[in-house]
Amino acid sequence: MTKDLMQYDLLTQDAMRQVVRKALERVEKEGLPGEHHFFITFSTIAPGVFVSDALKARYPQEMTIVLQHRFWGLEVSEDSFTVSLTFNKVPEQLVIPFAAIRGFYDPVVQFGVQFHVEGAETDEEAGAEIAAYAEKSEAAVDTSDEKKEEVTGEVVSLDAFRKK
Secondary structure (H helix, E strand, C coil): CCCCCCCHHHHHHHHHHHHHHHHHHHHHHHCCCCCCCEEEEEECCCCCCECCHHHHHHCCCEEEEEECCCEEEEEECCCEEEEEEEECCEEEEEEEEHHHEEEEEECCCCEEEECCCCCCCCHHHHHHHHHHHHHHHHHCCCCCCCCCCCCCCCCEEHHHHCCC
């Protein structure tokens, strides 16, 4: 079997992170169009992530946020984004590097992407991460303090395209 010296899996991951960045840039400039909203799962321990100590204690490894009704101050840069949300009616500002994002899902159009999780040592662990993300996306807590909506859809895993 030929070794992938081009590292297409990494190139694809980078390209999909740019899709997320461009979607957030559009929301930054124009607001959320129509009924679109995003579930974003990220590692709370990745370099460059800033969350309050209270949130880090509550979500020591990863958390999922929902950008839908109550968020403000969205600022998108080349490598990260900043957003303010409320958690139990307490406003919090988060800084999330795009490299820390593990999953992105827009249930309105059933678009989702799962990113490779650093530290997943086996394909079984990566598969478990993907299943956990899909489950979270379907049952995520809406941090906007609004009524929860049922979320269904298919999460696309780039791992399915990797050669074993």
